Amino acid sequence: MNPFFNDNDSVSALEAQYNAQRIAFAPIVFQVARSMRDLGVLKALYEHKEGLSIEALAKETNLSTYGITTLIETSLSADIVKQKGELYFITKTGCFLLNDPMTIANMNYNHHVNYQGLFSLDEAIKSGKPTGLKVFGEWETIYPALSILPENAKQSWFTFDHFYSDSAFPEAVKKLLSLKPSKILDVGGNTGKFSMLIAKSDKALHVTIMDLPEQLALARENIEKAGLREQIDLLPANVLAPKHSFPKGFDIIWMSQFLDCFSEEEIVNILSKAKEAMNEQxxxxxxxxxxDRQRFETSAFCIINTSPYFTAMANGCSKMYHSKDFIKLIEMAGLKVDEIIDHLGVCQSILKIKRG
Known part of the structure; x- marks a missing residue:
């Protein structure tokens, strides 16, 4: 485990005051940065390494000098652009905002999915319900609504979700196939991406995806397009339903970025159900x-700051976990961590778990 954020009070009082103002104005800086990207200002600066004046930028982007000046001056204060005389240039930070896939996914996700709903974070914290979700409609959680969210929100949600999981899938497939399974239960399989990838990698393998009916509708369409109906079954289920139980007879029960969608009590409940379906093998x-298990502080920062989405938008009760806290929940369910495999893809770890 890495000691992230352990030395975060070492700045001077003046620097701390400045940091506080950066936080106070963060919503404005965020929207300016996004507008700089989406209105083509960053692209113009990136393509003109010789620098551009306010007037040249206005002409290049078909925006007013007033609009460009407003965006540029905030961007200057946020280290997104730099100035030399009358000319402006894109900085390294600006280049990441424009071109980095992780930054693009994070920014679109926060703008289209979270921005308006997080206005209700106080209410969500106090009530334990995703009160920000009302900006999209009246649901108890976001999950049944994912397939019918506004297109920008839906695409941003899935791009964000897949960015953090997909990069780990090829390595995860190799790890699982090395265990020689014949039947895998993919719990919370979402759009079926992982199940399709592992099924294509071993034609003798049979996979069952267990998820909400609304999610399986998306998976079914993808599986049929991929010609994998013979290898992949779909099992509609709500794992929180009191009478729900896990099917037995699987070599591996697989959960990818699934349990972080639930409260601690719900996680213990789900894991206890999984245990009942497990034998010694x-x-x-x-x-x-x-x-806490990331290679870089940047990843740790992004993961931690996904938790308020769960609070205000997703379900009001879940979060991204510190591994120590998560392992306690596993042990409370009567299970034991046999092995931890870190650094798969951008940020993932796999816990291999047996009956306690």
């Missing part, structure tokens, strides 16, 4: 981005 493999 069954492995429960959980892939999660634990913020």
């Amino acid at each position: 069954t492995l429960l493999c959980i892939m999660e981005p634990f913020w």
Whole structure:
């Protein structure tokens, strides 16, 4: 585990005051940065390494000099652009805002999915319900609504979700196939991406995706397009339903970025149900981005700051976990971590779990 954020009070009082103002104005800086990207200002600066004046930028982007000046001056204060005389240039930070896939996914996700709803974070914290979700409609959680969210929100949500999981999938497939399974239960399989990838990698393997009916509708369409109906079954289920139980007879029960969608009490409940379906040979493999097990502080920062989305938008009660806290929940369910495999893809770890 890495000691992230342990030395975060070492600045001077003047620097601390400045940091506080950067936080106070963060919503404005965020929207200016996004407008700089989406209105083509960053692209113009990136393509003109010789620099551009306010007037040249206005002409290049078909925006007013007033609009450009407003965007540029905030961007100057946020280290997105730099100035030499009358000319402006894109900085390294500006280049990441424009071109970095992680930054693009994070920014679109926060703008289209979270921005308006997080206005209700106080209410969500106090009530334990995703009160910000009302900006999209009246649901108890976001999950049944994912397939019918406004297009920008839906695309941003799935791009964000897949960015943090997909990069780990090829390595995860190799790890699971090395265990020689014949049947895998993919719990919370979402759009079916992982199940399709592992099924294509081993034609003798049979996979069952267990998820909400609304999610399986998306998976079914993808599986049929991929011609994998013979290898992949779909099992509609709500794992929180009191009478729900896990099916038995699987070599591996797989959960990828699934349990972070639930409260601690719900996680213990789900894991306890999984345990009842496991024999001595069954492995429960959980892939999660634990913020304390990251290689870089940037990843830890991104993962931690996904938690308020769960509070205000998703369900009001879940979060991204520190591995120590998560392992306690596993042990409370009567299970034991046999092995931890870190640094898969951008940020993932796999916990290999057996009956305690």
